[in-house]
Amino acid sequence: MTIKKLLSATTLILVSSLANADEDANLYIEGEEMTVRAAAPAHMEELDEIFSGWVFRSDETQALQMDDFDNPAFVFVDQGIDLFSKVDGSEGKSCASCHENVEDFAGLRASMPRVEDGEVVSMEELVNGCRTERMGAEAWKWSSGSMTAITALIGLQSRGMPINVAIDGEAAAHWQAGKDIYYTRVGQLDMSCANCHEDNYGNMIRADHLSQGQINGFPTYRLKNAKLNSTHGRFKGCMKNIRATPYKEGSDEFKALELYLASRGNGLSVETPSIRN
Numbered sequence: 316m317t318i319k320k321l322l323s324a325t326t327l328i329l330v331s332s333l334a335n336a337d338e339d340a341n342l343y344i345e346g347e348e349m350t351v352r353a354a355a356p357a358h359m360e361e362l363d364e365i366f367s368g369w370v371f372r373s374d375e376t377q378a379l380q381m382d383d384f385d386n387p388a389f390v391f392v393d394q395g396i397d398l399f400s401k402v403d404g405s406e407g408k409s410c411a412s413c414h415e416n417v418e419d420f421a422g423l424r425a426s427m428p429r430v431e432d433g434e435v436v437s438m439e440e441l442v443n444g445c446r447t448e449r450m451g452a453e454a455w456k457w458s459s460g461s462m463t464a465i466t467a468l469i470g471l472q473s474r475g476m477p478i479n480v481a482i483d484g485e486a487a488a489h490w491q492a493g494k495d496i497y498y499t500r501v502g503q504l505d506m507s508c509a510n511c512h513e514d515n516y517g518n519m520i521r522a523d524h525l526s527q528g529q530i531n532g533f534p535t536y537r538l539k540n541a542k543l544n545s546t547h548g549r550f551k552g553c554m555k556n557i558r559a560t561p562y563k564e565g566s567d568e569f570k571a572l573e574l575y576l577a578s579r580g581n582g583l584s585v586e587t588p589s590i591r592n
């Protein structure tokens with residue numbers, strides 16, 4: 316990989332091209348090959364090729380995702396299976412009362428988020444819509460253990476399928492709003508998402524190997540906090556790192572950003588639940 320232009324020297328962050336990951340490795344999960352590199356979607360003018368974040372992880376972290384038995388995220392997927400058939404709320408129903416087979420959600424994760432009636436809808440909202448409107452149960456918090464366990468279980472049903480979110484028609488304005496956020500410099504470090512994930516992927520930032528900030532593996536298990544992390548939770552973390560005031564999880568801004576980022580991964584495989592550091 317070519318060395319990208321370095322970040323402006325005014326930032327406090329040291330970027331170098333040292334790397335310890337095998338960027339040329341291929342990902343097979345349980346024997347099935349994932350698409351971890353693909354031609355960039357036509358709308359991306361700055362890049363020719365897109366890469367899964369898996370490519371940039373250390374050999375050890377890469378290996379954990381290749382076998383579901385070794386993948387620590389599966390503890391939470393199992394919790395999701397239990398939650399799926401757990402009765403909750405005033406209607407006395409579980410998810411399974413209406414969605415007999417969780418396998419029926421195959422393909423859904425690959426097309427999320429989507430735009431319905433003029434609004435961006437994230438997976439978390441589909442789940443909470445059923446909870447509040449169909450079960451008479453309380454909404455789960457965006458990044459709660461229950462929510463990420465269920466979104467991991469639903470996402471897993473699409474593993475290996477190519478991300479394919481729609482960005483035209485009524486999605487276009489939201490997509491553009493997300494793109495604007497992606498390229499706007501914010502925070503005390505005055506940086507945009509693109510400054511790291513587009514201009515410097517492949518380089519080291521402190522001890523971390525920068526990826527393109529793809530979201531095809533979410534929710535993702537992070538070794539750092541030993542739990543599943545939502546996309547919006549990750550966006551928040553990156554904004555805090557550049558000392559910007561993050562938007563709220565579930566906000567219109569983060570949903571637009573999620574739509575835009577998902578579209579930058581069109582063609583990569585869904586890897587849910589992935590492992591990152």
Ligand code: HEC
Pocket residue numbers: 399408409410411412413414420423441442445446449450465469
């Ligand atoms: C009372 C019946 C009922 C219950 C209980 C229920 N759902 Fe639903 N759910 C529906 C219906 C009806 C739809 C809309 C039609 C469809 O897409 O299947 C839907 C849609 C969805 C969708 C979007 C599917 C798509 O392809 O667009 C998801 C995801 C979902 N439900 C998850 C859940 C989860 C998770 C639970 C438990 C927390 C749950 N549902 C509980 C009836 C229910």
Ligand code: HEC
Pocket residue numbers: 328367368369497506507508509510511512520523524525526527528529530532535549550553554556557572576591
């Ligand atoms: C100062 C550099 C920096 C900036 C600016 C930055 N990030 Fe990150 N981001 C990182 C680092 C470091 C990681 C962890 C290593 C990696 O996956 O790139 C990361 C990881 C991510 C991941 C997880 C990728 C995966 O494969 O799981 C996503 C998604 C992400 N960032 C999105 C964003 C978004 C959205 C913005 C703008 C709001 C942003 N980042 C701004 C440094 C940055």
